[in-house]
Amino acid sequence: MGSDIGFEYMNEDSINHSLKCSICNQPFVHPVSTNCKKKHKFCRHCIEQWLKHNSSCPTCRRNLNSEDLISITEDIVVDVLNELRVKCIRCGKTDLERGDFNNHLKNSCLSAIVSCPAQDIKCLWTGHPNQLSSHLKHCTYQSLRPLIVSLFNENHQLKQHVTQLTSHIKEYQDDMKQLKEQLNQQATKIEGQSNEIIQLKNLWKQNGNQAVSVRNALMRGSQVATVVSQSQLANNYLPAV
Ligand SMILES: [Zn+2]
Ligand SMILES: [Zn+2]
Ligand SMILES: [Zn+2]
Ligand SMILES: [Zn+2]
DSSP states (O other): OTGGGTEEETTGGGSOGGGBOTTTOSBOSSEEEOSSTTOOEEEHHHHHHHHHHOSBOTTTOOBOOGGGOEEOOOHHHHHHHHTOEEEETTTOOOSEEGGGHHHHHHHTOTTOOEEOGGGGGTOOOEEOGGGHHHHHHHOHHHHTHHHHHHHHHHHHHHHHHHHHHHHHHHHHHHHHHHHHHHHHHHHHHHHHHHHHHHHHHHHHHHHHHHHHHHHHHHHHHHHHHHHHHHHHHHHHTSOOO
């Protein structure tokens, strides 16, 4: 466990057995207690991993699930664990307090790599913590921070503006699409109406033709009638034989 996070315990054999987890055999990290009769204790990480595949205490086999785990927060235990002496695997520094190890990594470990505080405005410098102060004397980003920050803000505002404009354009495009659809509908309607008009015209024409032929028929009829009546008249005046 210790080596994963960059340190090893000094005089590990001399560490009291009651401070060690029976799963990883290392001093507790975030210790928890179970509700077993003997309140067995483990690192939280170790017992949670165990309970993923088991449902009993690894020491006494009593039923156990992760809701039964209680964090141990008593100062006396936490302090003793924090004060355990460790050695940094990266830089070899000894006699560090375990509770202070993260601090050591961040601020004083010679093998640790830190970033420039101007990383947020794109300074890509990284280096050992003890080189940082000399970098900062020459860091252009840090010295131009106010200017760079204002440029960043301006850029951000422009981006927002572009986003707004894009959404307006999208709205206009949607409106145009709707208008086009309406136009298409109207055009279809007009086409239907002009077809109707053509049909009506044809009907009108046919009716006109029929009227002409009726009139012609009538005229022929009246001519026949005239001829008939003339011949009757002639008959009336014929001398009797
Ligand atoms: Zn453990
Ligand atoms: Zn137990
Ligand atoms: Zn170190
Ligand atoms: Zn820098």
